[in-house]
Amino acid sequence: MEFSVSGTALKTFARSITCLARIGNELVLQSSSSQLCLHTLNSSRSAYQSITFKPDFFDVFSVSGSQVQCSVLLKAICSVLRTPVASIDHLTVQLADSDASKVQWALDCSNVLSKCRSGRSGRPGRLGQDHHLPNMGGSIEIQGRRWVGWVAWARMKKTYWITCNIEPDIQHLSLDRRKLPSSFVVRPRDLNRLLANFQSTLQEITMISTQQSVLPVDATDQIGGKAVEFRSYIDPTKENDSSLHTQLWIDPAEEFVQYTHTRDPVDVTFGVRELKAFLSFCEGCEVDIHLYFDKAGEPILMAPKFGVDDGSFSNFDATLVLATMLVSQLSGGNSSEPAAATAAQQGTKGNTTEHPSDHTRIWSELSGSAVRYGNAAHDPLVPGERNQNTNEQTTIQRIGAMNISRDKNADGVPVNGKELIGSPLYNNGRAPSHHHPSNWIDADEDDDEGDDSELCVQSTPPYS
Amino acid sequence: MSSAAAVDTEADLVCELDSVRGIVDALCSVRWKRFQDALLELSQHGIVIIVEETGCLQAKVYLQRELFIKYDYAATGRPRFGVSLGLFIDCLNTFSVLGRSNVLELRYPGPDMQLMLRSVDSPDACIYAEIRTIIPETISWDYNFEPAGSTPLSFTVKSAALKEAIDDLEWPGSSIQISLQPSPPSVIFRGEGHGDLQIDFNYYVNTDLLIAFSCDRQVSHRYKYKFLRATTSNIPASVLKDNRGSKATIGRGGMLKIQHLVSVAKPSVPHPHIDSAGYQQPSRIAYIEFFVKPEVEEKNGCV
Numbered sequence: 001m002e003f004s005v006s007g008t009a010l011k012t013f014a015r016s017i018t019c020l021a022r023i024g025n026e027l028v029l030q031s032s033s034s035q036l037c038l039h040t041l042n043s044s045r046s047a048y049q050s051i052t053f054k055p056d057f058f059d060v061f062s063v064s065g066s067q068v069q070c071s072v073l074l075k076a077i078c079s080v081l082r083t084p085v086a087s088i089d090h091l092t093v094q095l096a097d098s099d100a101s102k103v104q105w106a107l108d109c110s111n112v113l114s115k116c117r118s119g120r121s122g123r124p125g126r127l128g129q130d131h132h133l134p135n136m137g138g139s140i141e142i143q144g145r146r147w148v149g150w151v152a153w154a155r156m157k158k159t160y161w162i163t164c165n166i167e168p169d170i171q172h173l174s175l176d177r178r179k180l181p182s183s184f185v186v187r188p189r190d191l192n193r194l195l196a197n198f199q200s201t202l203q204e205i206t207m208i209s210t211q212q213s214v215l216p217v218d219a220t221d222q223i224g225g226k227a228v229e230f231r232s233y234i235d236p237t238k239e240n241d242s243s244l245h246t247q248l249w250i251d252p253a254e255e256f257v258q259y260t261h262t263r264d265p266v267d268v269t270f271g272v273r274e275l276k277a278f279l280s281f282c283e284g285c286e287v288d289i290h291l292y293f294d295k296a297g298e299p300i301l302m303a304p305k306f307g308v309d310d311g312s313f314s315n316f317d318a319t320l321v322l323a324t325m326l327v328s329q330l331s332g333g334n335s336s337e338p339a340a341a342t343a344a345q346q347g348t349k350g351n352t353t354e355h356p357s358d359h360t361r362i363w364s365e366l367s368g369s370a371v372r373y374g375n376a377a378h379d380p381l382v383p384g385e386r387n388q389n390t391n392e393q394t395t396i397q398r399i400g401a402m403n404i405s406r407d408k409n410a411d412g413v414p415v416n417g418k419e420l421i422g423s424p425l426y427n428n429g430r431a432p433s434h435h436h437p438s439n440w441i442d443a444d445e446d447d448d449e450g451d452d453s454e455l456c457v458q459s460t461p462p463y464s
Numbered sequence: 465m466s467s468a469a470a471v472d473t474e475a476d477l478v479c480e481l482d483s484v485r486g487i488v489d490a491l492c493s494v495r496w497k498r499f500q501d502a503l504l505e506l507s508q509h510g511i512v513i514i515v516e517e518t519g520c521l522q523a524k525v526y527l528q529r530e531l532f533i534k535y536d537y538a539a540t541g542r543p544r545f546g547v548s549l550g551l552f553i554d555c556l557n558t559f560s561v562l563g564r565s566n567v568l569e570l571r572y573p574g575p576d577m578q579l580m581l582r583s584v585d586s587p588d589a590c591i592y593a594e595i596r597t598i599i600p601e602t603i604s605w606d607y608n609f610e611p612a613g614s615t616p617l618s619f620t621v622k623s624a625a626l627k628e629a630i631d632d633l634e635w636p637g638s639s640i641q642i643s644l645q646p647s648p649p650s651v652i653f654r655g656e657g658h659g660d661l662q663i664d665f666n667y668y669v670n671t672d673l674l675i676a677f678s679c680d681r682q683v684s685h686r687y688k689y690k691f692l693r694a695t696t697s698n699i700p701a702s703v704l705k706d707n708r709g710s711k712a713t714i715g716r717g718g719m720l721k722i723q724h725l726v727s728v729a730k731p732s733v734p735h736p737h738i739d740s741a742g743y744q745q746p747s748r749i750a751y752i753e754f755f756v757k758p759e760v761e762e763k764n765g766c767v
Contacts, residue, residue, distance in 0.1 A: 079635045083628070083632070155665070156629070156665055158632060158661065158663050160660070161660035161661075
């Protein structure tokens, strides 16, 4: 395998490596005649990122045989890319075959030398016989002045030989984004601005997604169109918790470029670090982020949203799949809890609902039992708890009524991880499926991790 | 303090300099450890500061007399004395106040063989310092650099590029091999550790201007990384910004000499003949030299 990249593509490539390095430790390079795929899986197996490049992304791209692959430490690649991209003419990567012990990364750097100007020559001083003044190399005449100094021209080339990991653990995951029913598109800088409201050290964030109100926002109506809530997730097992709790309600029509969610409210809780890494990547590539999601426990998928005009960007694509917490924040933490009385609940609980905003619908509480409404066969995973502010009562019931007839049999949702079969990242159908026969998240392996297993994708409980 | 006249007749050297910042930059560039002793040698031509890592690495800073506003040398021989380099630099720093021009007087020896420093330009205040000196117990190891042959083996490279290359060569975690070859004219730095890295400088031949690459046969020597690193780790930012070049020469036995030029100009000095950035009169430049012994395979080599 050999490929060479320069210019803007090199910047994108370097940005890809930076993003991958923020997700996992090992980088897998898989090259076929139709594409180069870089992917990484983090150590807790809760984040998987894949970036693929088509051959025309590169100046030179050649693969001998059907497929070549290797695995290297991302730290080593980051050492290679310490050289500022602006001073790199082109980067060339060469791998003899999948069994090669080393992969070669070569940087051709631009002309690095210049004249050393030392001005007019004076009498070279002598600091005594033991200490000669360093020989300045003579003097020459330029434009009527005598210049003393050293002059040179050269090109600098850096060649790294990076050891390939022996017996690499190459896992490939493909998740069909069409199977995730809800999604939104957001500009990176807008999402950055929203995330700035949260403590920078926040580990996980919960996004609660509800259907946008189809009714026009009425000035006299105290319910605004804030259909999405972001909330900081704080581990309940941590006792000495002095972190900042934040809840942020937004109107998708204002903050998102696009928003699609036409079912009951759902929530997903996932890692912020990986989200921010992908955010930086998309921001650098100047593309919007498309985030696909389903519900708690199902993975979410992020991809750059290339606009119609971005023809030049169609030669690469990226996907970040994050596992979400099994436990839904909306159901109060116990999804198998029997439905509570359907009668309206009095009073509110939790600090956040003591002073509810008059302009938002509050779909969640920090504690309390679930409230069920509508259909008795309501899906236990779908949250039913509501803030019983009397002003919002009628609106909530209205929405509940609208959702009663929702088809609860989510056909597209796999029962366990093994069914995460996807079509390839490009929707052209010609590229081969990358379905890996083994489960990318092995539920048995995670039993030892205790509470940490919440972050791993596990089997979805069967529906009633 | 004794009267000025009496002291002047006794002092070996009384000199004044107006660009303390530049001198500090030059001295910092030879600082690779926290605690280092420097040997100062005074002569009618100027001051030389020598710093050494026993038997392995030596650095010299040449401050020629033209750098000083005043240079009154009255000694008969070449006085030598030792000072703590860090202490000397810290002391000079207290005399250099940003945004103000400051003239510093250096005087040696004081009544107790100390080095005396004094600010002389301020009418209403005076900064005064004394630094204890030590008699050098051992003559500094004479690195006695000799040319490797009739044709010098040398190359010049932008200081910033040399520093970048040496910084990158930390990654392999091994000693560094430097090779010169005449055809095609190139210098190769190579490290082989848990990964391999090779940095090639490929030279063009241009007949109009000086060719800063001289080599008539292939040579190759290994150097310990930490000593190579010391030659560029503290290059002043002004050198990197001014686009200056550094010259490397391989002498007999593989001894490596690396030379830098550090500007010691007074800040914002207007000059009628400035026609390009970085222009400096040669007399406003301090010369820095490093000597690195090659790695020896035998046990009695450098540690």
